[in-house]
Amino acid sequence: MSFMKLTASALAVAAVSASAAAARDNLQVAGSSTVLPYASIVAEAFGENFEFPTPVVESGGSSAGLKRFCEGVGENTIDIANASRAIREKEIKACAEAGVTDIIQVRIGYDGIVFASQLDGPAFTAFEPADLYNALAPKVVVDGELVDNPYTMWSEFNAELPEAEILAFIPGTKHGTREVFEEKVLAAGCETTGALEAMIASGMSEDDAEDACIAVRTDGKSVDIDGDYTETLASIDSNPNAIGVFGLAFYENNTDKLKVATMSGVEPETATIASGEYPVSRPLYFYIKKAHIGVIPGLKEFAQFFVADEIAGPDGPLSAYGLVSDPELADTQAMIENEETM
Amino acid sequence: MTDATASGAAPQKPASGSLLELDARTKRRNAAEARFKFYGMAAVGIGLLFLVLLLVSIVRNGVPAYTQTFISLPVELQAEKLDKNGNRDPEEIKKVSTFGYNPLIDQALFRVLEENGVESPFEKGADLRKMVSASAAAEIRDYVIANPEKIGETVSFRVLASSRVDGYLKGRVTREDLARDKNLDAEHLDIIDQLKEAGAVARTFNWSFILGADASESRPEQAGIGVSMLGSLFMMLVVLLLSLPIGVAASIYLEEFAPKNVWTDLIEVNISNLAAVPSIVFGILGLAVFIQFMHLPQSAPLVGGLVLTLMTLPTIIISTRASLKSVPPSIRDAALGVGASKMQSVFHHVLPLAMPGILTGTIIGLAQALGETAPLLLIGMVGYIASNYPDGVASGFLDPNSAMPAQIYEWAKRADPAYYERAWGGIIILLLFLMTMNIIAVILRRRFERRW
Structure with a gap:
């Protein structure tokens, strides 16, 4: 019979909770x-x-x-x-x-968005939006023509970048960070490399071209991270060649593992972000x-x-x-x- | 049939070899057996190796979370800062926010440095204060509100050191790591070294890790697993109170009373299927039914418990039915034979004999539920949640809270590396709970189970 009592008390608990659910403080x-x-x-x-x-x-x-x-x-x-x-x-x-x-x-x-890589990995110390566009876009401009992205090394399109395989961990589409990355980096790079113009010249409407500009390549060189920055950090930890996208605060808590790259020559710091010099902020x-x-x-x-x-x-x-x-x-x-x- | 005639048609030749000398076939068979034994041992060995690796890494990473660095600070509770009107009215004292206490901490720090003859390159109190946890101001404020008569005196506090100072004493943070860190400088560590020598800085066992509440991202040194432990406790109460009676009643009915037909077969198959459903499915079900439809509160242990009940029920039903089945029919027959009703035979004779098995199954089910994280993600039990102790039983069930595995998951994804250490520390506690529960289950089975 103790089951009956147990069941009764369980029901009582459920009933009490349902009535008390009305007050939230x-x-x-x-x-x-x-x-x-x-x-x-x-x-x-x-x-x-x-x-x-x-x-x-x-x-x-x-x-x-x-x-x-x-x-x-x-x-x-x-x-x-x-x-x-x-x-x-x-x-x-x-x-x-x-x-x-x-x-x-x-x-x-x-909040500043920074590009960081393993502390003792290749010297990714300076990026331009164009570099990231060339590395991550599905279509890029090579010799004035719009082609499927042929690059596998950073040094192939910018001799100043290290000779390392392209691998980037970027925030997944459910993150607000992704939108900023698309707008301030990919779209900007799309314009400066001339890809936007080439797309429009090839008969795309302006809207379609802008959408195409913020697409990323799907051959595994750009990896979406749906989790948090810790997941990106773990991926960077195990891939010396990879770069990852982080929030400034996260980077500042993990300076013992990460080194940050400048964007368009500006160091990401609270001062440069506040003044608007550092371009990737939101x-x-x-x-x-x-x-x-x-x-x-x-x-x-x-x-x-x-x-x-x-x-x-x-x-x-x-x-x-x-x-x-x-x-x-x-x-x-x-x-x-x-x-x-x- | 064909086999029999075939073997009959070709009788085997009598063995021609010696018993003492192994023929080639026997040798092969023996070798196969030896090989199999070796594979078995290798498999067990690999399993044990992984277990040892796991335990070693958990203990090595987690144990530092149980100690914490404290700084002894003699703080002068200046009346002109804390109680301008001087009437020691708690309401007026409360108007001074924690930020108002920072200058007192700065002053106390300068005083400690002076008393111990420590040279400091820092002129500004705010720079020096980087060594102290942000929780210090709240600790002192709470003390002053509780003891307004102490205003004007100098009271000695043991405040938490900041997470990087603590990491330095634990060997996690080195001077090189701080080179590009704006939270602390190498000079701070020189000061800490000297204060440690003087006895003003010490690393001691940290009860508040086991008993305390969660803390925000900027002060991992303050975070504890206590509140989420309570959350887990309340969830387990819900699971126990619901799944044990429902599960046992369902299995007694199915096993003893229900007619055997298509419907009961269908139910049986589906219970087994439910046991194999991934737990995240129960999470999304809980979100839809308990929160969005029934409007139960978000993040509440009650909802977590309900979801985990759904998950635990099949486990309990299956194990209860197995132990009911293992009670021999002669017991039932004897009871019925002396005139007991069906229900009396079940409740007076069969159920007590099946109880050890039922309890074992229940404990295993609870242990599973205790370690479950996935469904809790969906009902909002992950985040900065376990920050208030429940005020009572009702608030324990209904106020937002986290659970141990969810808290560990949350810590593991926070930015400050000090939280990573705490995640491992939390795992130790969780494992201890699980081990205790499993040991109780084993003892129950050993002690009380009867075999026929």
């Missing part, structure tokens, strides 16, 4: 794994300094986070989505369809559901705390971890104060 944040470290630092300090419980921060990628953000309004949905890119029109529409209409967009700062965002302000305790306080000078400012812990602080932080603070939606 902790903030729930999800999204970009690039923003995760910053969000976790802020969440921890928030829990220490306020009476609210420490918010919960999940990762999973910008797109996954925004998708969950757009599932609807209510305690069973997340309050904040972290993103390493701006929200897309498509996503705003999906949000609106689910009833998530008032969204506050908060830019927390900038803003980091989080998105707040305005409907949850006042419903979920601590939401507005958390957002204000996140962009406060002592946190996101140039001397704050986020900057110490690798975030390039936003010069227009004061505007962002005012925006959150007034709860201005997009």
Whole structure:
């Protein structure tokens, strides 16, 4: 008969939980794994300094986070989505369809994207966008003609680069980092090598050519990493010839294993990224559901705390971890104060 | 039939060789046997070698996580900084954020250096503070809020050293590694060496790794597995409370009462199939059913437990049915013979005899569930989650929490190499739990199982 009691108690537990599920007192944040470290630092300090419980921060990628953000309004949905890119029109529409209409967009700062390789591997110390395009694009311009990418060594198209096999670990398509890589590196390289022109000359429409510009070769020389930077680091660790794409903060935590390459002659540092000299950088965002302000305790306080000078400012812990602080932080603070939606 | 006639048609020749001298065929057979024994031993040897490699690497990588470097700091709790109005009101003291405590830590550091006669190239407190964990300010603030009467006095704190200082004392970080690192400089290590000599810096056993909460990316030195251990505990409670009664009831019915027909056969086959379903499938099912449809809270151990229950049920049902089957029919017949009802015969006689097998199966099922990570990824139990201790039983089931394997996975993917060490340390604890559970299962089986 003890089974009966056990079953009864189990059912009771389930019933209690279902009724108690209605009250949530902790903030729930999800999204970009690039923003995760910053969000976790802020969440921890928030829990220490306020009476609210420490918010919960999940990762999973910008797109996954925004998708969950757009599932609807209510305690069973997340309050904040972290993103390493701006929200897309498509996503705003999906949000609106689910009833998530008032969204506050908060830019927390900038993040540099760096190209790094094994510390004692070949001397990948300076890249131009054109080099990466030549190495990774499916079609490149050779002697004025658009051909399938024939290159297997870096030195074949740029004698200054080491004579090493081409192998690059780039972020997978679900990462916001991929978009920046495509825009700021591949598309730029496509233009400077003349591939864009050649594509248009061969009869492609401009849009198609731009899409073709950001494609990567599929013969195994460019490898998509769907996991986190640690996965890229592990791949670099076992391939001395490989280069990988990392966030600046991740690189700065692993300088004992990685060396970084300059892009267009500029060293990636917080200063060069802030000034815009280093070309491959992107803003980091989080998105707040305005409907949850006042419903979920601590939401507005958390957002204000996140962009406060002592946190996101140039001397704050986020900057110490690798975030390039936003010069227009004061505007962002005012925006959150007034709860201005997009 | 044809075999029989064939062998009958050609009778074997009587053996012509000597018993003492092996003929070629026997030698070949013996050699084959010797070879097979060797293969067997080699297979066992390789297996053992991998086990030893695994254990050695786990212990070697994980043990450093159990010690941590602390710095002893005499901090002057200046009244003018912490309580400007001087009325020692906790509400007013709380207004000073952790950032307000940093100058006190800087001052304490300068004081320690001075007292121990250590030369320092650093002029700015912020540079010197790189040696101390960011958790120090929170620790001191919590102390001041709890003991407002101590404001104005100098209190000695044992604060955590930053992860790189700790890594240096553990041999993970060298001066060369710091050459391009902006988190710490080689000069800091010179200071640490001298302070260690003076006894102000020491590496001791770190209970907070076992009992503490998770920490953010910037302070691995503070992170502990305690909260996610609680998360695992609550999940296992859900699994036990649901899967044991459901599983046992289902198997008793199927084994003892159900008619044998197409339907029960179909159910039987499907239970075996369920046992082989990859756990991630249960994860996505849990996301769809428990979170999106039933609106149970995200990241809650309750949902994790429900998902793992689905995963554990087939294991428990299969092992329970096997142990019910192994109870000889004579027991049932005897019970029925003296007038017991079917239900009495099952619950009074068969079930107690099958209990050791059922419990063993349950423990093995729980151990499997305890080590499962994949389904937890989908229901939001991976991330910076295990940061608050649950306030009570209900909050333990419902508040967001992680679980041990999910916490280990999360640590393994964080940027700071110090987290990597903690991931290995967490694996040691997880393995200890699994080993304990398996040993209990073995003891139960040895002690109580009856064979007929």
